[in-house]
Amino acid sequence: MTVQRANVQNVSLGAHYTVHMPAPDDFAFWRERARGLIQCDVPPDRVSWVEPGETGDLFAHEGHSRGEKRLPVAGQEAPPVRASKRFMQVARNAALHSDTERFGLLYRMLWRLQSNPRGMEDKADTDVRRIEELDKSVRRDSHKMHAFVRFREVPSDTGEHYVAWFEPDHHIVRANAGFFMRRFANMHWSILTPRGCIHWDGETMRESGPAQRNDAPSGDPIEDLWKSYYASTFNPARLKVGAMMAEMPKKYWKNMPEAELIPGLIAGAQAREAGMVAAGEREERKHPATFGEIGDAIAACRDCAIATCGTRAVAGEGKVDAALMIVGEQPGDHEGKAGRPFIGPAGQMLDEHLERAGIDRAAAYVTNAVKHFKFSWRGKRRLHQSPTAKEIDTCRWWLEAERAVVKPRVVVALGASAARGLIGKTVSVSQARGKAIPLEDGSELWVTVHPSYLLRLDGKARVEQAALFANDLAAIRARLTELEA
Amino acid sequence: MAQNTTQQTLQQRLEILADAAKYDASCASSGTAKKNSLGGAKGRGGIGSTEGMGICHAYAPDGRCISLLKVLLTNHCIFDCHYCINRKSSNVRRARFTPQEVADLTINFYKRNYIEGLFLSSGIIKSSNHTMEQLVECARILREEYDFRGYIHLKTIPEADPGLIHQAGLYADRVSINVELPTTSGLARLAPDKDARQIEGALAKTKSRIIEAKDERKRFKHAPRFAPAGQSTQMIVGADNASDADIVVKASTLYGSFGLRRVYYSAFSPIPDASAVLPLKRPPLMREHRLYQSDWLMRFYGYAPDEVAQATDSHGNLPLDIDPKLAWALKFRGQFPVDVNRASKEQLLRVPGLGTTAVGRILNARRHRTLRLDDVARLTQSIAKVRPFLVALDWRPTSLTDRADLRALLTPKQEQLELF
Numbered sequence: 001m002t003v004q005r006a007n008v009q010n011v012s013l014g015a016h017y018t019v020h021m022p023a024p025d026d027f028a029f030w031r032e033r034a035r036g037l038i039q040c041d042v043p044p045d046r047v048s049w050v051e052p053g054e055t056g057d058l059f060a061h062e063g064h065s066r067g068e069k070r071l072p073v074a075g076q077e078a079p080p081v082r083a084s085k086r087f088m089q090v091a092r093n094a095a096l097h098s099d100t101e102r103f104g105l106l107y108r109m110l111w112r113l114q115s116n117p118r119g120m121e122d123k124a125d126t127d128v129r130r131i132e133e134l135d136k137s138v139r140r141d142s143h144k145m146h147a148f149v150r151f152r153e154v155p156s157d158t159g160e161h162y163v164a165w166f167e168p169d170h171h172i173v174r175a176n177a178g179f180f181m182r183r184f185a186n187m188h189w190s191i192l193t194p195r196g197c198i199h200w201d202g203e204t205m206r207e208s209g210p211a212q213r214n215d216a217p218s219g220d221p222i223e224d225l226w227k228s229y230y231a232s233t234f235n236p237a238r239l240k241v242g243a244m245m246a247e248m249p250k251k252y253w254k255n256m257p258e259a260e261l262i263p264g265l266i267a268g269a270q271a272r273e274a275g276m277v278a279a280g281e282r283e284e285r286k287h288p289a290t291f292g293e294i295g296d297a298i299a300a301c302r303d304c305a306i307a308t309c310g311t312r313a314v315a316g317e318g319k320v321d322a323a324l325m326i327v328g329e330q331p332g333d334h335e336g337k338a339g340r341p342f343i344g345p346a347g348q349m350l351d352e353h354l355e356r357a358g359i360d361r362a363a364a365y366v367t368n369a370v371k372h373f374k375f376s377w378r379g380k381r382r383l384h385q386s387p388t389a390k391e392i393d394t395c396r397w398w399l400e401a402e403r404a405v406v407k408p409r410v411v412v413a414l415g416a417s418a419a420r421g422l423i424g425k426t427v428s429v430s431q432a433r434g435k436a437i438p439l440e441d442g443s444e445l446w447v448t449v450h451p452s453y454l455l456r457l458d459g460k461a462r463v464e465q466a467a468l469f470a471n472d473l474a475a476i477r478a479r480l481t482e483l484e485a
Numbered sequence: 486m487a488q489n490t491t492q493q494t495l496q497q498r499l500e501i502l503a504d505a506a507k508y509d510a511s512c513a514s515s516g517t518a519k520k521n522s523l524g525g526a527k528g529r530g531g532i533g534s535t536e537g538m539g540i541c542h543a544y545a546p547d548g549r550c551i552s553l554l555k556v557l558l559t560n561h562c563i564f565d566c567h568y569c570i571n572r573k574s575s576n577v578r579r580a581r582f583t584p585q586e587v588a589d590l591t592i593n594f595y596k597r598n599y600i601e602g603l604f605l606s607s608g609i610i611k612s613s614n615h616t617m618e619q620l621v622e623c624a625r626i627l628r629e630e631y632d633f634r635g636y637i638h639l640k641t642i643p644e645a646d647p648g649l650i651h652q653a654g655l656y657a658d659r660v661s662i663n664v665e666l667p668t669t670s671g672l673a674r675l676a677p678d679k680d681a682r683q684i685e686g687a688l689a690k691t692k693s694r695i696i697e698a699k700d701e702r703k704r705f706k707h708a709p710r711f712a713p714a715g716q717s718t719q720m721i722v723g724a725d726n727a728s729d730a731d732i733v734v735k736a737s738t739l740y741g742s743f744g745l746r747r748v749y750y751s752a753f754s755p756i757p758d759a760s761a762v763l764p765l766k767r768p769p770l771m772r773e774h775r776l777y778q779s780d781w782l783m784r785f786y787g788y789a790p791d792e793v794a795q796a797t798d799s800h801g802n803l804p805l806d807i808d809p810k811l812a813w814a815l816k817f818r819g820q821f822p823v824d825v826n827r828a829s830k831e832q833l834l835r836v837p838g839l840g841t842t843a844v845g846r847i848l849n850a851r852r853h854r855t856l857r858l859d860d861v862a863r864l865t866q867s868i869a870k871v872r873p874f875l876v877a878l879d880w881r882p883t884s885l886t887d888r889a890d891l892r893a894l895l896t897p898k899q900e901q902l903e904l905f
Contacts, residue, residue, distance in 0.1 A: 121849045122850055122852075124856070143540070147540045148597050150599070152597070182522060184520065184532060185529075185531065186632075232506070233545060247544045269546065
């Protein structure tokens, strides 16, 4: 590229100038020289811009060590140089890019702006595009510096000193000193880079020459906590490696302590998610559609601890299209042995009350919130134990399968466990009883006590509670009649 | 309730409480008032700054940006929401932090430039007020004792005392209240302890506080700022049977009624020890992405909610294989092709594949030249995608928009899995 341009220069008239930049990021210097050259009407193909450490254009008219001194000087009457706001905005950044052609490109654009002041608006122009690309990659590099600098604490005379190592792609370190100063004003910190270093002591900013990685500390006590956080906040069910790589390319990883965890997290992710899904695989099946299927499936169910202790599953029984569904807590000793719901002492108590209230058990569907008997051994006796909320919620799926088949209009929950099985929430029976609670399938729920509660009471309390229970059943009976009418 | 808490190390508790917070999608730290740590009451300056744009300090392998320390104060909870890993009936390990511990963690992480600030949420312990007090106390320590000027996002508890919520807004950059589910019936079923009306009431109250505070600042320079980054909310996608159309309509109502900065969508993901009421299979992650795209269409591209709904299928769901803008364009082919040299900004914004930046570039370039297809190619990400919908000086997409297989032509090819 340079050689081609030099060839052109050989056959044309006029001197070729070389400008030696004092620093690769000295925009102010470039601006001043560029202004002078334009005022002297030096066209872009006659200027070479040389960074410190680079050799100048071999074909340059003047020696590169002295070239700059011989730059033409504009007279007082020379016209002012103009640039659009947009140009100033992007040029300042583009000048920090590591592309060695950048100053030449900027000069060419500035030259063109003199005859076409709105040139920057033509986004389809190749020079404009290129300058914007440079600006964009410098902005990105700065942004990554803001994000990926990792300070490590080192002991110092003044207390804490935080030191970071960073490897920017472009000449951005000095330009970003202000950001870190505004952010970490009361800290003493240094950012070391191969392109130069900056240091802040709480009052003044200092610069120093390029550093090496070994100059920066290699560890920090807080790092383990940070790595724990990084690993825990990652959700293995949502692996999106491409999205991560796009924003945090591998070249940055070596200076970020958390990045060393990434391969392990990815490798373990699929296994972790598969495990979670397998643990709940049942949920992906559809509800069984008939009583027979429900019964078989319940018998095979091993989704909670109760189901695995060897008792017989007890499905519901009753009329297929019953308007009333009665839900108890769980089968007891008798029910478990016989495989039918509500046949033990509590069942007999229930039958008596239903009969007195004028409700026909045979026309209803009777079932339990939990399908297996949960118990603990007391000598040779199996003693009833209440199911946990988790167990009720697990079993809720079966209850919903039964409700989907029966489609009752009224559901009676006997006791708080049954109510939880239906609405997923623990309610207080005393507050919920006596009124209808709408369920999402359009049916309604009535909550009352479990008959075994009455069995445990004596004397006056038993009489009182039995009367309340009878009241509830009477209200339900009335509601059923109303619905059937 | 807290048997093991005392024996757990800080690191173990951080693991538990960060893990418990990861299902919340929000992590933005942008759009707040500009602050820096130079100077100030204590003379030597504080710590922290916010300069408008938030910074993602790392990315997790799930592709999400890590910008804030996102933790719970505790994952003990008296509520029993089925979609939530921290619900009362779940068997997860429990842990808790003190407000001081969270503040110290935040400062230590911030000083090493790991984070932009703190996003603090909590399980409900004892009572809503007690929980809210603890959250506010943590923010107070950060602001007053550490002179921290970075970003703070507090999750507020709808049932808490209004005075506490007011305090929260004075310390925090952003406050949020999750609406959780797009339908009231979904909320009733899956979050039985929560109340849709109460949540919306709290959103409305916070909105009016934000407006009041802005108004006061116009009149009094030193009036305190109240949640300068506004309020946001989150909806869980795929846990109930709400369709994308339902969700989009709900989101636009939320934006409209409560002046929200953002509505976040969080694809319900299988959680360990899930409740039996939930579908265990996760919704495709792409669904969440399509919802964010539709959100974008409404906020930046001038689509009305019902227009987004027009892009959905017969079940009210957005197609997963193509983006909603393309889906809309394929349904309304009569609106295309659009003349890139004559069309209005609004028309150009509807062209699939043209973003707001590309449209801006086209409008600028138009003043200088009549655009050819090559020119457009230089201004856009991918000319292949926009070509069928555009007319340029040297280009007319003959009958491409009438082709029955246009959708197939534009649908991205099945991607091969990446090697890692």
